[in-house]
Amino acid sequence: MADLSLTVRDLSLRSNAAPLSTRISGGEIVGLAGLDGHGQDVFLRSLAGLERNSGAVDLQGNRIATFRDAERNAVVYVPRDRRSTGIFPGISILDNFAIATPGRDRRGPLISAKARRARYETWKERLQIKAPSPEAPITALSGGNQQKVLLARALARDPKVLLLNDPTRGVDVATRLVLYDLFRDLAAEGMALVILSSEIEEILVLCNRVLVFRDHALAAEMAGEAMGTEAVIAAMFGRAA
Amino acid sequence: MTRIFGRYGFAIGILVVLLIANLVMNPARFAPGNWPTLLGLAAPLIGAALASTPVILAGRGGIDISVGPVMGLVSAVVIKVLYLDAGLASPFILWPAALLIGAAIGAFNGAMATVVRVQPIVATLGTYLILGGLTLTILPAPIGPAPDWLKAMAGAWSFLPLGLIAALWWALCRTPFHDQLMAVGSDDRAAYTAGVPVSLTRFLAYVLTGLLAGAAGMMLTALIGSADPKVGANYTLIAIAAVALGGVSLAGGRGGLLGAAIGAVDIFLLQSLLTAFNVSTYVLQVAYGTILVVAVVLIALQDRSTKRSHA
Amino acid sequence: MTLPLDSIKARVLGAFAVALVLHGIGTALIPGYSAPFAIRAMLVIASLLAVASIGQTLVVILGGIDLSIPFVIGFANVVAAQLYGQGWHFGLVCAVVFGLAALIGAFNGALSRGLNLHPLIVTLGVGMVVQGLVLIWTKGFPSGSAPKAVSGFVSIGGSFGPLPVPALIPTLLVLTVLIVLVLERTPYGRRLYALGSNPGAAPYALINPLRIWTVTFAASAVFAAMAGVLLLGFTGSAYGDVGQPYLFQTIAAVVVGGTALVGGRGSFIGTIAGVLVLTEINTLLIGLNFSPASVQAAFGAIILLLVSIYGRERHFRTTV
Numbered sequence: 001m002a003d004l005s006l007t008v009r010d011l012s013l014r015s016n017a018a019p020l021s022t023r024i025s026g027g028e029i030v031g032l033a034g035l036d037g038h039g040q041d042v043f044l045r046s047l048a049g050l051e052r053n054s055g056a057v058d059l060q061g062n063r064i065a066t067f068r069d070a071e072r073n074a075v076v077y078v079p080r081d082r083r084s085t086g087i088f089p090g091i092s093i094l095d096n097f098a099i100a101t102p103g104r105d106r107r108g109p110l111i112s113a114k115a116r117r118a119r120y121e122t123w124k125e126r127l128q129i130k131a132p133s134p135e136a137p138i139t140a141l142s143g144g145n146q147q148k149v150l151l152a153r154a155l156a157r158d159p160k161v162l163l164l165n166d167p168t169r170g171v172d173v174a175t176r177l178v179l180y181d182l183f184r185d186l187a188a189e190g191m192a193l194v195i196l197s198s199e200i201e202e203i204l205v206l207c208n209r210v211l212v213f214r215d216h217a218l219a220a221e222m223a224g225e226a227m228g229t230e231a232v233i234a235a236m237f238g239r240a241a
Numbered sequence: 242m243t244r245i246f247g248r249y250g251f252a253i254g255i256l257v258v259l260l261i262a263n264l265v266m267n268p269a270r271f272a273p274g275n276w277p278t279l280l281g282l283a284a285p286l287i288g289a290a291l292a293s294t295p296v297i298l299a300g301r302g303g304i305d306i307s308v309g310p311v312m313g314l315v316s317a318v319v320i321k322v323l324y325l326d327a328g329l330a331s332p333f334i335l336w337p338a339a340l341l342i343g344a345a346i347g348a349f350n351g352a353m354a355t356v357v358r359v360q361p362i363v364a365t366l367g368t369y370l371i372l373g374g375l376t377l378t379i380l381p382a383p384i385g386p387a388p389d390w391l392k393a394m395a396g397a398w399s400f401l402p403l404g405l406i407a408a409l410w411w412a413l414c415r416t417p418f419h420d421q422l423m424a425v426g427s428d429d430r431a432a433y434t435a436g437v438p439v440s441l442t443r444f445l446a447y448v449l450t451g452l453l454a455g456a457a458g459m460m461l462t463a464l465i466g467s468a469d470p471k472v473g474a475n476y477t478l479i480a481i482a483a484v485a486l487g488g489v490s491l492a493g494g495r496g497g498l499l500g501a502a503i504g505a506v507d508i509f510l511l512q513s514l515l516t517a518f519n520v521s522t523y524v525l526q527v528a529y530g531t532i533l534v535v536a537v538v539l540i541a542l543q544d545r546s547t548k549r550s551h552a
Numbered sequence: 553m554t555l556p557l558d559s560i561k562a563r564v565l566g567a568f569a570v571a572l573v574l575h576g577i578g579t580a581l582i583p584g585y586s587a588p589f590a591i592r593a594m595l596v597i598a599s600l601l602a603v604a605s606i607g608q609t610l611v612v613i614l615g616g617i618d619l620s621i622p623f624v625i626g627f628a629n630v631v632a633a634q635l636y637g638q639g640w641h642f643g644l645v646c647a648v649v650f651g652l653a654a655l656i657g658a659f660n661g662a663l664s665r666g667l668n669l670h671p672l673i674v675t676l677g678v679g680m681v682v683q684g685l686v687l688i689w690t691k692g693f694p695s696g697s698a699p700k701a702v703s704g705f706v707s708i709g710g711s712f713g714p715l716p717v718p719a720l721i722p723t724l725l726v727l728t729v730l731i732v733l734v735l736e737r738t739p740y741g742r743r744l745y746a747l748g749s750n751p752g753a754a755p756y757a758l759i760n761p762l763r764i765w766t767v768t769f770a771a772s773a774v775f776a777a778m779a780g781v782l783l784l785g786f787t788g789s790a791y792g793d794v795g796q797p798y799l800f801q802t803i804a805a806v807v808v809g810g811t812a813l814v815g816g817r818g819s820f821i822g823t824i825a826g827v828l829v830l831t832e833i834n835t836l837l838i839g840l841n842f843s844p845a846s847v848q849a850a851f852g853a854i855i856l857l858l859v860s861i862y863g864r865e866r867h868f869r870t871t872v
Contacts (some may be wrong), residue, residue, distance in 0.1 A: 523688045
């Protein structure tokens with residue numbers, strides 16, 4: 001997996017915006033920062049094949065132009081708004097977890113409750129999901145635990161690239177720490193992670209590299225020592241650091 | 242003006258085409274001297290469509306399928322109970338009675354939908370069945386006649402009820418109620434956060450629907466000149482079809498009474514054109530269905546393209 | 553907060569209990585209410601409604617509604633009789649009728665979802681067209697009849713092996729088990745509930761809304777057609793309006809059975825319970841010599857009562 005690489009070439013985040021190119025490798029955690037609506041969201045969605053912009057996104061030479069392409073190439077996107085685009089409020093925790101991968105629990109034509117349960121338990125352990133019973137409705141969980149279930153849903157698809165849109169929004173501090181550890185582990189296993197966050201501190205703590213967006217263009221790219229709160233904020237507001 | 246035309250464009254387009262076709266095919270029937278009679282013929286459907294509109298505008302699945310049965314009940318009570326049995330003939334008693342019955346049923350539906358919080362289609366389905374049964378119990382068979390002044394409202398005076406409704410709606414559009422209704426219909430959470438009394442607005446929409454359904458019941462009675470327990474219910478679905486044809490979004494918050502009226506006139510003109518051609522009612526039904534589906538498809542496509550051009 | 557899943561089970565059990573109580577009242581008040589023939593008649597009538605309600609249940613779980621069911625019932629009823637009367641093999645007749653029904657339904661679903669149109673309008677419009685075309689084809693006077701086998705299949709006096717009920721009843725039981733399995737234990741079933749519960753989240757969870765709407769409405773129309781063919785056997789001759797009572801009855805059965813019209817919730821077992829309640833009310837009131845008009849009014853009142861008790865929506869404020 002070491003040679004996993006997601007290549008972005010001449011991607012314009014909207015018409016007349018300066019195109020950007022970058023390369024994201026397996027094992028890397030890349031942060032996306034910027035003031036709300038400055039293109040980082042479009043960038044992340046472009047990686048998932050959810051936007052139609054000029055430019056190209058390739059994973060190992062496979063073009064990712066549509067959401068179907070992303071699906072086939074194990075590029076998994078976790079949307080931002082939990083309530084409107086994440087959870088299915090009417091159904092159980094177990095269903096919410098397994099809904100994107102129901103075929104894996106199938107024995108013959110029917111879903112095996114046992115297989116599904118076993119698969120869920122593995123992720124429950126790893127993500128430390130605190131839930132009364134897997135049959136309880138997802139809405140019985142706290143925001144943080146709902147988010148863990150959504151991550152479990154995404155991870156069950158064995159992603160090579162995981163695209164997270166503000167994954168710790170509305171999540172308590174204890175859960176955040178669990179998630180940070182998880183993200184680091186996943187990266188250590190060779191997965192590429194791209195994390196959009198509205199909190200600069202989080203990016204600094206978590207990421208190897210940060211892309212700062214301004215006016216739908218890449219304003220700055222920093223890694224390692226160069227990454228600092230001041231520098232990121234300066235780039236966000238378009239000032240020299 | 243372009244905005245209004247945009248939303249009603251399809252309905253107005255059909256209107257023009259059908260009107261010309263009708264004038265050519267059947268000039269005698271469509272001579273200006275006949276217009277009051279024609280309006281009287283179209284009035285019950287127009288009334289039913291107008292009545293169906295406020296609750297649909299109020300959104301969140303708002304719909305009133307009891308409009309047709311309300312018309313039937315109003316007709317039965319006004320003619321059988323009040324006019325023939327109790328001998329009350331004055332329009333100043335019968336009209337208020339009709340409106341009161343309609344508004345009371347509307348208030349009941351509104352309470353079911355907003356206080357008890359039963360889904361509107363289910364709540365009004367219950368009312369539909371109750372009213373249908375009640376009407377048949379009061380009036381097992383058609384009975385007549387209607388008072389002469391009422392029959393005149395399907396002839397020379399046919400513009401009067403519809404004109405009053407138009408005036409009422411025009412006035413309502415100048416009160417905060419109209420804005421609140423549209424706000425509630427397009428996004429009730431946002432409206433609630435902005436301080437709009439959402440449940441009250443929805444409730445009043447049901448009352449308004451009931452009131453208009455009562456008026457539509459009088460127009461129906463005027464047209465058939467008697468009371469028939471079976472005709473009312475037929476208006477429910479065709480009225481909703483007219484509303485959709487007139488560009489009122491069933492998701493709420495978009496459209497208005499004018500569109501609904503145009504949609505109803507379209508259906509009426511289609512009816513009269515096909516009758517002039519001497520086509521069977523079967524063909525008429527196919528034509529209704531096709532136009533309904535084509536209309537909602539075109540309106541949806543139009544909405545899409547406007548959205549895209551704004552983006 | 554959404555309702556705990558248990559309360560849905562409670563509703564279904566509640567509906568069954570209401571049916572049982574109604575049956576008890578009937579037995580106490582009306583002589584012969586529980587006689588074998590009366591029970592068989594009720595079972596057959598309930599089963600026909602149950603078949604017609606399968607599709608409505610699926611569509612409502614999806615968050616839609618299907619008003620074309622009565623028209624498709626009438627379509628299947630008339631077309632099957634007509635074709636069989638012209639000497640077609642009955643297997644072929646069924647293949648044609650069900651195939652056309654599937655196309656009608658698929659069109660309903662694909663159009664509603666694809667263009668984001670309200671299914672109420674689409675299914676109403678398509679239903680009117682279908683009925684009109686059938687009327688034009690038969691010139692309003694359908695002819696033909698059902699094969700003996702179909703009549704025997706639904707005959708109140710019929711028997712199935714040692715069982716004193718027509719084959720329709722055991723068939724419906726098998727069908728019920730299949731529907732429940734499909735809903736509870738297949739990817740399609742789970743996706744159906746998920747899509748109904750939050751359409752906005754579906755695409756991210758690899759659910760294809762267009763495909764599921766198309767398939768589900770097609771299934772709804774096929775079950776309606778099945779009901780139409782069975783009704784042909786039941787009444788003996790074709791009648792284009794035979795489906796009309798089913799327009800509101802299927803919706804009522806679904807709702808009384810505890811399935812919310814907002815989508816994502818409900819079960820076919822609940823619908824069966826709803827069907828039993830409706831059949832009991834109908835039989836009871838007619839048995840008590842109420843006029844059809846009062847039966848209808850009572851029907852409406854009882855639906856409102858039941859739904860007020862357990863069919864309430866969340867306050868929109870809780871969704872802010």
